[in-house]
Amino acid sequence: MTAKRPLSPHLMIYRPQLTSMMSISHRLSGIALATGSIFLVWWLVALAYGGDYYQMVQGVAQHVLGRLVLLGFFAAVSYHLANGIRHLFWDFGIGLSLEGVYRGGYIVMAFTGLSSLAGIYMLFLA
Amino acid sequence: MSKISSPSLRSPLGRAKGLGSSRSGVSHWWLQRLTAMGMIPLVLYCLISFIMLADADLNTARAWIQHPFNSVAMILLLAVGFYHASLGLQVVIEDYISTKTRRILTLAFTKMVMTAFAVMSIYSILLITLANGV
Numbered sequence: 001m002t003a004k005r006p007l008s009p010h011l012m013i014y015r016p017q018l019t020s021m022m023s024i025s026h027r028l029s030g031i032a033l034a035t036g037s038i039f040l041v042w043w044l045v046a047l048a049y050g051g052d053y054y055q056m057v058q059g060v061a062q063h064v065l066g067r068l069v070l071l072g073f074f075a076a077v078s079y080h081l082a083n084g085i086r087h088l089f090w091d092f093g094i095g096l097s098l099e100g101v102y103r104g105g106y107i108v109m110a111f112t113g114l115s116s117l118a119g120i121y122m123l124f125l126a
Numbered sequence: 127m128s129k130i131s132s133p134s135l136r137s138p139l140g141r142a143k144g145l146g147s148s149r150s151g152v153s154h155w156w157l158q159r160l161t162a163m164g165m166i167p168l169v170l171y172c173l174i175s176f177i178m179l180a181d182a183d184l185n186t187a188r189a190w191i192q193h194p195f196n197s198v199a200m201i202l203l204l205a206v207g208f209y210h211a212s213l214g215l216q217v218v219i220e221d222y223i224s225t226k227t228r229r230i231l232t233l234a235f236t237k238m239v240m241t242a243f244a245v246m247s248i249y250s251i252l253l254i255t256l257a258n259g260v
Contacts, residue, residue: 033211034215081170
């Protein structure tokens, strides 16, 4: 029996705002990290296995598609880390005013942007 | 506070235990924050190390993990990280999957996968550290 009613976090009925978009992005980046962690597991298993298998995994990581996945993972870590710290400040009651919430949001977005640029440099240009 | 004219539906024992409607009190909330705080230094340290290890050959990468400080940091990151991920995914699943059977099955599957990921990756670290690989 599926209830024909909207589920609790109503994402579609409000005009998008920085606060709500950053909130759902925290969840999305968390889901992306939990899913993408399979590549970290894969790399560690390959590192334990050694030999040709590690070479193969290294080849995947050096391929353009592998690099794009790594960049996405790196950006997701940056965002989830910075926004997670923003959440921890809120838990201490700091930055909960409307201005504070927006200020923190801009700081997190600036950090994620700079960090992603650094990631592009390290993964594709260096 | 509590007057006879507005009696609480919660029993005095329930109030004293403080477990609330979640039946587990604030333990989920608290562990999510505790693991988050613990992971701040671990993520920063391991991420910077991974970037420096990018394109490293087998022996260089193994030598980094075999250093006792790095082994401990990695095992902590993986154990705490996958537990944090498991707690976080649980909240998302509980929010968005309203059908009870599907919710319980998804929760069970997610917890199993996160546990398997943690064991596989930590076992790999131990193999590399204690036996220099398989």
